Amino acid sequence: MIRVGGDLNYPPYEFINEQGEPDGYNTELTLAIAEVMGMQVEIELGHWQQMRRRLLDGELDVLQGAVFSPERARWFAFSPPHALINHSLFARKGEAANVSLADLAGREVIVQRDSIMHEQLSRLAPDALAVPVDTHSDALRLLASGRHDFALVANLPGLYLGRELELSNLAPVGHPFPPHRYGYMVTKGNEALLARFSEGLAILKNTGRQQALYDKWLGPLESPGLPWKKIGLAAALVSLLLLLGLAAIMIWNRTLRREVDRRSRELERQQQQLLQADKMASLGILVSGVAHEINNPSGLLLLNLPVLKEAYQDAEEILEAHYHSHGDFYLGGLPYSRMRDEIPAMLDDMLTSADRIRRIVDDLRDFARQGPGELNETVDLNAVVATAIRLVDTSIRKASHHFEVSYGEGLPPFRGNGQRIEQVVINLIVNACQALTGPEQGIRVSTRYLAGSRELCLEVRDQGRGIAPEHLSRLRDPFFTTKREQGGIGLGLAVSSGIVQEHGGRLEYDSTPGQGTTATLTLPALKGNQSDHQ
Helix, strand or coil, X not given: CEEEEEECEECCCEEECCCCCEECHHHHHHHHHHHHHCCCEEEEEECHHHHHHHHHCCCCCEEEEEECCCCHHHCEEECCCCEEEXXXXXXXXXXXXXXXXXXXXXXXXXXXXXXXXXXXXXHHCCCCEEEEECCHHHHHHHHHCCCCCEEEEEHHHHHHHHHHCCCCCEEEEECCCCCEEEEEEEECCCHHHHHHHHHHHHHHHHHCHHHHHHHHHCHHHXXXXXXXXXXXHHHHHHHHHHHHCCHHHHHHHHHHHHHHHHXXXXXXXXXXXXXXXXXXXXXXXXXXXXXXXXXXXXXXXXXXXXXXXXXXXXXXXXXXXXHHHHCCCEECCEEHHHHHHHHHHHHHHHHHHHHHHHHHHHHHHHHHCCCCCCCCEEECHHHHHHHHHHHCHHHHHHHCCEEEEECCCCCCCEEECHHHHHHHHHHHHHHHHHHCCCCCCEEEEEEEEECCCCEXXXXXXXXXXXXXXXXXXXXXXXXXXXXXXHCCCCCHHHHHHHHHHHCCCEEEEEEECCCEEEEEEEEEECCCCHHHHC
């Protein structure tokens, strides 16, 4: 019998239902994995800190819902994530808005004891005054009663419990941390059991059963009425996941299955590879599902925001007359004298953001679309590079404060497959971001036409750590990587080299350790004078 533990008050992921039995998304997922893998499991839910201690003491075999962190990885091993958890700062309505980590200095923040947010708050906001409690419900009730300043809780459980407990005076006011990977956790040395759960999870994902459970428990809270800020966060998450590359998904899935069967002695390495493969498999689900879910509300925003703006302009004369006749008054909880200047700017910002969401989703859908692979398109290199940069914009901004791009003027097109070359450009830019050791180092991307050889040239130059001479010749080898500890699998450049060779081009690297690397992509231009294509 495999002993599985979880949190008793973390709905809709895991909780004790009205019949006193374990319930929720995590619980049903565990039972489904046990069914397909032929395992017998016993699920027990309790306070999170007690469950974590019992796992360390060997009284439990696995926790069915835990967030990965580098600190926890010293004692625990993690499965591929079966969900992504967002955490939010909640406050009493009207008391705060758009709160960041810097705003927490000297403020009292309620947080679940020994949770990932307790760890993150202590590390990233040491000046905040943490108030530990046992459960999310305790945190929200305490805040709603008028005590302390904020509650830092998981977003969906916070919304779920706020609705169930009828805490109508609370609202999310900030998202200070990126999404966290959420999956199964075991103690170090128990990776064999974890591999069985990971394999069962992969089977459920490939058959669509995991997605059905996800939609059943989490879809109703995620889909209706999403604010535009949450839509923007989801779009940024999808863009980040795209960096993994669609080509590596199928290759690595097949390779992983062979490695699990043949090389049981390398369980830890296989676990890291399975985590990477799961990220890429999740990308396919997000591309097909999230693009549609995002386009619907963003389309509604683009349709209704201009109408709201015109309506406000029509009402502005009446509001001004009332203001001059009766003095200042409250509008939306704030003085009209302030809101009359802020509302037009807020509507413009919302309209701009909704339009940007639509552009990102369109780029995402074009990149993720599985085309036939023929090399018969007439492709504009500058357009491909611009799309790739938009898709990796989040990674670029996190990696460097000095990103430059220079487009050659009047470049002739080339014959090939724009989607596949776009994949190559994304790999090169992502590698450049990962090579930097600090945000003060820069990245420069440039395109130009080489008239002498009638070739198009793309250069991606970074000021990062560089590549050792003995590694340069192996960059195109499948599964060779110097970033194995960070989850690298060594397929990006190998796949990119194959794509470039199919197009009759070259992919070359020049690097000096400690000074940076230059990746140069050359492709044959279509015949004809350069001016013919301008």
